[in-house]
Amino acid sequence: MSSVVMALFWLCALLLGLAAAMSVYADMNLDCRPGSVTVVWTESRSHVDTSLFRLGSCFPTRVSAREAVFSVDLNDCNFRRLVTGDKMMYTNDLTYASSPDSLILPFSELVVCVYERPKDWYPLIYDPVFQTYGEGDLVFHIGLMNDDFSGPAESTNFPLGSIIPIRASVEQKTHQPLLLLLEDCVASTTAELQPESSIYPIVNNKGCLLDSKFSRSKFEPRKESSAIRLSLQAFKFALGEEVFIHCDLLAWDRSFLDHTKKACHYTKDYGWELLDNPANNNLCDCCESSCKSRRTRSTALGKHGILQKAVLGPLTITDVKS
Template sequence: YTPVAVQCQEAQLVVTVHRDLFGTGRLINAADLTLGPAACKHSSLNAAHNTVTFAAGLHECGSVVQVTPDTLIYRTLINYDPSPASNPVIIRTNPAVIPIECHYPRREQVSSNAIRPTWSPFNSALSAEERLVFSLRLMSDDWSTERPFTGFQLGDILNIQAEVSTENHVPLRLFVDSCVAALSPDGDSSPHYAIIDFNGCLVDGRVDDTSSAFITPRPREDVLRFRIDVFRFAGDNRNLIYITCHLKVTPADQGPDPQNKACSFNKARNTWVPVEGSRDVCNCCETGNCEPPALSR
């Protein structure tokens, strides 16, 4: 016996309420239960189990979303407002409000497989309940398809597409927080080279002999493209590089800020330029400190 059970699915939440809500044996009226500030009605009843089920999109019925550094939190509630019994002067149960939360990690680390001399396309994704599906793909020159197995020469360009599969989820905007190239899957191994750093600054584009940059405009909010001039590690004869990227999302209606941005360096103007948002979100790319200020106590 569970009075209230919650399932947090990719695009919706499902709440099942037992009609013996208070554990007294007295069954409540299904019509007295609603979901969220918008007071949505139940989706189904199970007479055999005496349960009432609500199913709604994460953004429906007046739910609110909170963004923390690591999580998207969708908050709503179950309202129980008892109607009068046969005698309208009295009621025999108390009203109740039951808070409901669904938590979704908004960050994921995705890595290339070993990129060998053939520089084969790489794709890594994690899919599980209550997780978003992130991926990286090596794309053709016109971005229309994944690039087939082929070799790269120094002087060529890597077209990389980062994406999150949103399906019916609340609209999300994808960011690449960081990307590091190394000779092993461990991005902290030595030597390593930062391609994107400081919460979305494409620092490789700051180097004199590169054209590395984010591609603007985005094809969709949940896709971010960038190009990188091909390189190898000096003094190492292995034609093998691993690229590890940290991807994250924010709600699409949340404006970019210094911690959630995509900034390229424009050499002609000698300044950092964002894919979207005001230019001041990129100011910290030059200082290398894009962390939010510490909260004072």
């Protein structure tokens, strides 16, 4: 048995142990089916409001005085998928967000479904020019562009030190106008991020373009709020190999920007700058430490925005010396 599979085995054993040790006040029943899951939380405490439970981004399918039931598709609710060896694992968080005056403190429980990996399943090979991701009435796009961002890239090969133009956007249809942000981006040699994947951080700390501190990478001025353009300098990572760029795209209400909802890049003569309103550059001060919301209660993601994971690639960075 490989070390990865063994680690997965012990993780599952630990989760079963935690479930067995769950508080006597509640019980969680989990029914993992192909492509879907049913979670039933049964609560004996009268002070618990079962309508306040959430499974990832999903509200309960139905509630009663003592139960919160979720019957959902594994492609919904922001489930996380991890493929390891011959196993495919989906995880999510069942959370309880109590009101400020409640006697019950907020808490969360991990939901895990483990399946045998289908024999005909392989990591998706993503279109290197444009990829589309749907989320309700929003449609996200991410793609490689030509030098002036006027059209798709003609090549997916980039010499070390050259600029990789990337554009992400969101079609909002009937939705209220939203601002598109890159919350997190890393480069990897795999189309699916896995524990053993080698990564190169690009954007981190809730919207800080980390790579701009060490290169010519920068966010380009916006032409529209629903799109963001990134000029990324080709970095020395996995030279000559296929590279995938994994990003969290965030469509957000621009009225609620804070230290965790922003787009910041570093300029040599000034320091960290906010892309959308330099008058609020203080939102970027945390890029050198840890960016956390300074609101007494953080703004709910589902109310003011939607987060969508996206993968761009494969592309190849070549060594100009070779």
